[in-house]
Amino acid sequence: MTIEKNERDRSPEGRFKYLAEKRTTKALRAIESVGKLSERKNYSYTSTQVDRIISALEEAVNEVKILFKSDHVESTKKFTL
Numbered sequence: 001m002t003i004e005k006n007e008r009d010r011s012p013e014g015r016f017k018y019l020a021e022k023r024t025t026k027a028l029r030a031i032e033s034v035g036k037l038s039e040r041k042n043y044s045y046t047s048t049q050v051d052r053i054i055s056a057l058e059e060a061v062n063e064v065k066i067l068f069k070s071d072h073v074e075s076t077k078k079f080t081l
Contacts, residue, residue: 031057049081 008018034053037043056079 052081053079 008014034057037045037053038050060077
């Protein structure tokens with residue numbers, strides 16, 4: 001019996017690696033997309049708005065750090081300007 005090359009490792013470690021790579025890539029693309037808002041030729045914004053965006057991103061990263069160091073707690077936060 002042959003094992004297909006695309007067959008995923010369904011162990012806890014395999015699932016973690018698969019989802020971590022997928023979700024981290026998605027998050028990095030989203031952050032890159034937020035960064036594109038910095039193009040002054042296309043958008044107008046204040047330094048206060050920029051500070052709020054950066055603070056929200058930093059807070060989210062800090063919460064991820066905390067989650068990996070403690071018990072998992074669901075967050076339903078939503079950012080608005």
